[in-house]
Amino acid sequence: MMKKKKITLKELAKNLNVSISTVSKALNDSHEISKATKRKIQKVAKQYNYTPNKPASSLKSGKTKTIGVIIPNILDRFLAKVLYGIEREANNMGYNIITCISNESLEKEKQSIQLLSDGSVDGFILAPSEDTLLKNEYEHFNDIIKQGYPIVMFDRTVTDVLCDEVIINNFVSTFDITKEFIAQKKCKIAFISSITELKISKLREDGYKSALAKHGLDSLSLKIKKEEDKQVTLKLFMEKHPEINAIISADDTLGTIAINVALSLGYKVPKDISIVGFASESVSNLSIPKLTIIKQHAKDIGKNAVNLLINKLQKETSSKKEVIIVKTSLIRKGSF
Amino acid sequence: MMKKKKITLKELAKNLNVSISTVSKALNDSHEISKATKRKIQKVAKQYNYTPNKPASSLKSGKTKTIGVIIPNILDRFLAKVLYGIEREANNMGYNIITCISNESLEKEKQSIQLLSDGSVDGFILAPSEDTLLKNEYEHFNDIIKQGYPIVMFDRTVTDVLCDEVIINNFVSTFDITKEFIAQKKCKIAFISSITELKISKLREDGYKSALAKHGLDSLSLKIKKEEDKQVTLKLFMEKHPEINAIISADDTLGTIAINVALSLGYKVPKDISIVGFASESVSNLSIPKLTIIKQHAKDIGKNAVNLLINKLQKETSSKKEVIIVKTSLIRKGSF
DNA sequence: GTGAAAGCGCTAACAA
DNA sequence: TTGTTAGCGCTTTCAC
Numbered sequence: 001m002m003k004k005k006k007i008t009l010k011e012l013a014k015n016l017n018v019s020i021s022t023v024s025k026a027l028n029d030s031h032e033i034s035k036a037t038k039r040k041i042q043k044v045a046k047q048y049n050y051t052p053n054k055p056a057s058s059l060k061s062g063k064t065k066t067i068g069v070i071i072p073n074i075l076d077r078f079l080a081k082v083l084y085g086i087e088r089e090a091n092n093m094g095y096n097i098i099t100c101i102s103n104e105s106l107e108k109e110k111q112s113i114q115l116l117s118d119g120s121v122d123g124f125i126l127a128p129s130e131d132t133l134l135k136n137e138y139e140h141f142n143d144i145i146k147q148g149y150p151i152v153m154f155d156r157t158v159t160d161v162l163c164d165e166v167i168i169n170n171f172v173s174t175f176d177i178t179k180e181f182i183a184q185k186k187c188k189i190a191f192i193s194s195i196t197e198l199k200i201s202k203l204r205e206d207g208y209k210s211a212l213a214k215h216g217l218d219s220l221s222l223k224i225k226k227e228e229d230k231q232v233t234l235k236l237f238m239e240k241h242p243e244i245n246a247i248i249s250a251d252d253t254l255g256t257i258a259i260n261v262a263l264s265l266g267y268k269v270p271k272d273i274s275i276v277g278f279a280s281e282s283v284s285n286l287s288i289p290k291l292t293i294i295k296q297h298a299k300d301i302g303k304n305a306v307n308l309l310i311n312k313l314q315k316e317t318s319s320k321k322e323v324i325i326v327k328t329s330l331i332r333k334g335s336f
Numbered sequence: 337m338m339k340k341k342k343i344t345l346k347e348l349a350k351n352l353n354v355s356i357s358t359v360s361k362a363l364n365d366s367h368e369i370s371k372a373t374k375r376k377i378q379k380v381a382k383q384y385n386y387t388p389n390k391p392a393s394s395l396k397s398g399k400t401k402t403i404g405v406i407i408p409n410i411l412d413r414f415l416a417k418v419l420y421g422i423e424r425e426a427n428n429m430g431y432n433i434i435t436c437i438s439n440e441s442l443e444k445e446k447q448s449i450q451l452l453s454d455g456s457v458d459g460f461i462l463a464p465s466e467d468t469l470l471k472n473e474y475e476h477f478n479d480i481i482k483q484g485y486p487i488v489m490f491d492r493t494v495t496d497v498l499c500d501e502v503i504i505n506n507f508v509s510t511f512d513i514t515k516e517f518i519a520q521k522k523c524k525i526a527f528i529s530s531i532t533e534l535k536i537s538k539l540r541e542d543g544y545k546s547a548l549a550k551h552g553l554d555s556l557s558l559k560i561k562k563e564e565d566k567q568v569t570l571k572l573f574m575e576k577h578p579e580i581n582a583i584i585s586a587d588d589t590l591g592t593i594a595i596n597v598a599l600s601l602g603y604k605v606p607k608d609i610s611i612v613g614f615a616s617e618s619v620s621n622l623s624i625p626k627l628t629i630i631k632q633h634a635k636d637i638g639k640n641a642v643n644l645l646i647n648k649l650q651k652e653t654s655s656k657k658e659v660i661i662v663k664t665s666l667i668r669k670g671s672f
Numbered sequence: 673g674t675g676a677a678a679g680c681g682c683t684a685a686c687a688a
Numbered sequence: 689t690t691g692t693t694a695g696c697g698c699t700t701t702c703a704c
Binding site: 008009010020021024025028052053055056057059060061 | 696697698699700
C-alpha cells in the first residue's frame with residue numbers, strides 16, 4: 001500500500017526552514033507571526049494539503065470534538081431520524097459522532113459507554129435501552145457523568161440521572177387528538193401500542209385516557225407483545241370491538257397495519273373509522289388512504305440534543321438539569 | 337462539574353512506587369515483568385478503573401481502531417441495516433465506527449472523507465451517494481486511498497477505484513424470480529423502480545429483461561421519479577396495463593404500495609397479481625397480504641465489509657481488489 | 673517576530 | 689526484572 005503519508009508540522013517546518021512552533025502559530029493565525037510569514041506558510045501548507053493530526057490534538061487539548069451516540073435500535077425510523085439530526089448538527093458544529101447501537105440491551109449499552117469513556121468522546125447523547133428501563137439500572141450513567149462525561153438523553157428518559165433531556169409532549173399530543181376525535185363525534189376510541197414497556201407509551205395512553213375521562217367516556221387499550229403477529233392480534237381485537245370508530249397508535253407501524261386491517265374487514269377509512277398514529281412520513285405513505293400522523297420532529301430532537309451537549313461541554317460549571325420539549329404536530333393525510 | 341478524572345499510567349506508577357514503563361508493561365502482560373509485580377499492578381489498576389487513553393494510544397501507534405462509515409441515507413432500511421451489521425462486527429473486532437451521513441450528496445461525502453482523513457479513522461466503509469454516481473466523480477476516493485486509507489464499498493460500487501467491494505447478485509436475483517413467475521404462467525410481468533439513477537436498479541432490470549427475452553416475452557418497466565407520488569403514478573400505470581399479473585419492485589417501499597394499489601383496484605393478491613420486492617422484513621409485514629421479498633441480508637453485507645477492511649488494514653501489502661457477493665434469498669410471505 | 677522546550681499519555685528500545 | 693529515555697504530533701509558555 002503506497003502510503004503517501006500525511007505531512008506533519010515538523011516536515012512543513014523543515015521544508016520552510018522555520019521552526020515547528022512558527023508553523024503551528026502561523027496556521028492558527030496567531031498575531032505573533034508576521035503577515036508575510038503567515039501567508040507563505042499557509043500557502044505551502046495548503047499545497048501539501050496539511051491537516052492537523054486528530055489524535056495529537058485530542059491528546060494535547062483533552063478535547064476530542066467527538067460525541068458518543070448510543071441508539072437502542074437503528075431500524076426504528078424515529079430513532080434513525082434523530083440520529084440523522086444529531087449527525088447533521090454535530091457536523092455543523094465541528095463535531096464527529098461515534099455511533100453505538102445498544103440493540104435494546106443493557107449489557108451492550110454498558111459496554112458501549114465503557115468503551116467510549118477512554119477519551120474517545122467528550123460526552124454522550126443517548127436513549128436508554130428497553131432492557132435498561134425495565135431493570136431500572138442506571139449506575140453506569142451516573143458513573144460516567146461523575147467521570148466528567150456529560151450525557152443528554154432523548155425520547156426515553158430517566159429520573160435519578162443528572163443529565164439534560166430532549167423529549168416530546170407525549171401526554172398532551174394524545175390528549176389533544178382524543179379531544180379532536182370526540183369533537184367530531186368519534187367517541188369509541190381505541191388506543192393500541194406494541195411498545196408498552198416504554199414510559200412514553202404509558203404517557204401517550206394517559207393523555208388519551210385523561211381526555212376521555214373528562215367527557216365521561218370509556219377507554220379501550222390493546223397492548224401487543226413483541227412475539228405476537230400484529231396483524232392477527234389487531235384483527236381479532238377489531239372483530240371483538242366492532243363499535244370502535246377511531247384508533248390512536250402509539251408506535252411506528254401499528255397505524256398503517258390498522259388501516260389495512262380495517263379495510264380488510266370492510267370498513268371505509270376514515271368514514272367508518274379514523275386512524276392516527278405516531279409514525280414517520282415514509283411509513284405513512286404506504287397505505288391507502290395514507291396515515292394521518294403525529295409527527296415527532298425527530299431531526300429537531302437530535303439537533304437540540306447536540307446543542308444542549310455542546311453547551312454543557314463549553315461551560316465547565318455544573319449547571320442544573322435542562323429539559324427541552326419538542327412539540328409534535330398533526331400531519332393530516334387520508335386516515336383522519 | 338466535579339471531574340473525577342481518569343487515572344493515568346503516571347499516577348498509577350506514583351501510587352505503586354514503580355516506573356511508568358513497568359506499569360505499562362505489566363498491564364500489557366509483558367513477559368519482562370515478574371508475576372508478582374504484574375498481579376499487584378493489575379489489581380491496583382482495576383481498583384482505579386484504569387483504561388488507556390485512546391488519543392494517546394492512537395498517536396503512538398498510528399492506529400485508531402476506528403472505521404469511518406459513510407452512509408448515503410440512514411432512513412433507507414437496507415442501508416440502516418447494513419450500518420447495524422457494520423457496527424456489530426466492528427465492535428466484535430474491537431473497532432469503533434464514526435458515522436457520517438452523506439444524504440446522497442457528493443459535497444457532503446467529500447467533506448466527510450476529508451474530515452475523517454485527519455487520523456480519526458484507519459479506513460472507510462461506504463456506499464457512494466447518488467449524486468456522486470450521477471456526476472461520475474471519484475477522485476476523492478482515489479485520493480484518500482493514495483493517502484493510505486483503504487476503502488470498502490458496498491451495495492453501490494464504482495469501477496475505476498481500487499477498493500474491495502461487497503455486493504449482492506442483483507442480476508441473478510431478478511432473473512431467477514422472473515423465471516419462477518414464467519414457470520407459474522405469470523407472464524405479464526412488470527418491473528417497477530423509483531431508484532432508477534442507481535446501477536443496481538439497472539442490473540435488477542437487466543436480470544428481469546434477460547429472463548423474459550429467453551422466453552420471447554415482452555418487458556414493461558415503470559420508472560418513478562423522486563418528485564412523483566408513488567401511489568398515484570403506480571395506479572395510473574396499472575389501470576393502463578390491466579393485463580399485468582406479476583410485479584417486481586426494485587426498492588423498499590414500492591412493493592407494499594403496489595399491493596395496496598392492486599387491492600384498491602379490485603385485484604386479489606396474489607391470485608390475480610403476484611408481487612415481489614426488494615424490501616426489508618419490517619416493511620413487508622405492513623400490508624395484507626404481506627409482501628414476499630427478495631432479502632438482501634444487509635447485516636451480512638455489513639459484516640463482510642468490516643472483515644474485508646480489517647483484513648486490508650492488517651496486511652500492509654497492496655493486494656488486489658476483492659469482491660464478495662452476498663446472495664439474496666426469496667422470503668415467501670403472502671404476495672407470491 | 674521567531675524559536676526552543678516542555679508536556680499531553682503512551683509504548684518500546686535500550687540501560688542498568 | 690525494572691527503570692530511563694525518546695518520541696508519536698501538537699500547542700503553548702517563555703526566552704531571545
